[in-house]
Amino acid sequence: MQTVLYARVSTLDQTIEHQQTQAEAAGFKLDRVLADHGVSGVKTKLEERPEGRRLYDILRAGDILVVRWIDRLGRNYDDVKQAIEQFMRRGVIVRTIINNMTFDGSTKDPMQMAVRDALIGFMxxxxxxxxxxxxxxxxxxxxxxxxxxxxxxxxxxxxxxxxxxxxxxxxxxxxxxxxxxxxxxxxxxxxxxxxxxxxxxxxxxxxxxxxxxxxxxx
Structure with a gap:
């Protein structure tokens, strides 16, 4: 099992190092860090970014994908929702640094699934x-x-x-x-x-x- 941080920066005011420091300060033990620089979360899907695409190649069931917040995956409703759902179907656990949110596809309880899916949609x-x-x-x-x-x-x-x-x-x-x-x-x-x-x-x-x-x- 590996823990992978995915970071995205779209402006010069943002840094990969800051997002990594935040993750480590929150207690995440990172095995790998993948980052896309100067990439818009609105115009470019996760799977269309160089390092974002690599996530789909390297993540396996039981792995943990860490992001500072959901907007690092993207800023388009359909893109973000579909990306998280695809990772969960693979058995990948998605976690956020801010508020320590966890999205896990392993649960089969219908009520837990409904709450989880509603929260993903809202975010x-x-x-x-x-x-x-x-x-x-x-x-x-x-x-x-x-x-x-x-x-x-x-x-x-x-x-x-x-x-x-x-x-x-x-x-x-x-x-x-x-x-x-x-x-x-x-x-x-x-x-x-x-x-x-x-x-x-x-x-x-x-x-x-x-x-x-x-x-x-x-």
């Missing part, structure tokens, strides 16, 4: 929903930032968080984590987290605006 839907909200905020933020640059009215400061930290906060909020736990996990102040909670769309837009303004000034 897959949450991954896609979060991606869609983030994309909408980015589009609005870019348009707003360009108008501010053109009129030379942008007075904002560099955000106190990066894209990975913002994603981490939003993911943990979805899991009902407390502010103190989120602060510890992301390295952000409680005040910053409260600002994100008050207006997550504005937090995303501030990151986009800063990048647009900075690129215009370069």
């Amino acid at each position: 897959a839907a949450a991954a896609q929903s979060h991606a869609e909200v983030t994309k909408a905020a980015q589009i609005a933020g870019i348009a707003h930032a360009k108008s501010l640059v053109g009129e030379k009215r942008y007075k904002g400061r560099k955000p106190s968080f990066n894209a990975e930290q913002l994603t981490g906060v939003l993911n943990l909020l979805e899991q009902k984590a407390g502010v103190s736990a989120i602060a510890k996990a992301t390295g952000l102040s409680r005040q910053t987290i409260y600002r994100i909670i008050d207006d997550p769309a504005a937090a995303q837009m501030s990151l986009v605006e800063w990048e647009v303004v900075r690129s215009k000034a370069a």
